[in-house]
Amino acid sequence: MPHSGLTEEARSASMSARGRIVAGARRHFFAHGFRSVTMDDLAAELGMSKKTLYAHFPSKRGLVETAVLDKFHELDSELREITSASPVDFLDKLHRLLACIQRHTDEIRPPFVRDVRRTAPDVFALVERRRATLIRRHFSKFFAAGQRAGVIRKDIPVRLVIEVLLGAVQAIMNPEKMAELSLTPRSGFTAIIAVILEGVVTRMGRAQR
Numbered sequence: 628m629p630h631s632g633l634t635e636e637a638r639s640a641s642m643s644a645r646g647r648i649v650a651g652a653r654r655h656f657f658a659h660g661f662r663s664v665t666m667d668d669l670a671a672e673l674g675m676s677k678k679t680l681y682a683h684f685p686s687k688r689g690l691v692e693t694a695v696l697d698k699f700h701e702l703d704s705e706l707r708e709i710t711s712a713s714p715v716d717f718l719d720k721l722h723r724l725l726a727c728i729q730r731h732t733d734e735i736r737p738p739f740v741r742d743v744r745r746t747a748p749d750v751f752a753l754v755e756r757r758r759a760t761l762i763r764r765h766f767s768k769f770f771a772a773g774q775r776a777g778v779i780r781k782d783i784p785v786r787l788v789i790e791v792l793l794g795a796v797q798a799i800m801n802p803e804k805m806a807e808l809s810l811t812p813r814s815g816f817t818a819i820i821a822v823i824l825e826g827v828v829t830r831m832g833r834a835q836r
Contacts, residue, residue: 652694660738699757706765717776732812744802
């Protein structure tokens, strides 16, 4: 929403309203799906007029995409803090990394996955792109740190580990396959990471786990 011509106080109020809308959309869309939650429902839940809601987000699809991007921005920030922390024990960093991912995947409930599967392939494509970007950005740094610490095998290039991880995530973490395997986003991603780590952790790393 353009802010030119607005006072500083008005700009602040506008950004505050937008933030409340995005936070509410994340809460309701991710928990209940976006087909069953109308924009009118969301406005009522937030205690604001439909006019205010539509002034910031003219369409529900645009709001869904913004909610997804907001989530990835938050996840990116948290993963950067974890993977950049120094000096921190590698296994402690691993536990923090997995806890962060599990907390974020817990936010995505089956109704949202169902709606993406049925009606919003473009939203899922957005999720796939952002997910791949974060995996390359943060897990590359994480596995490289593990190699320096001697707990990740050095005979397997980090880039290869990342491509294997990306391939597994793309094959399994999609609505159709998760439904077929009765997986949630959390259980699916946790299982993939466990399998990858079993293959790349050294004997020293296993002893420390």
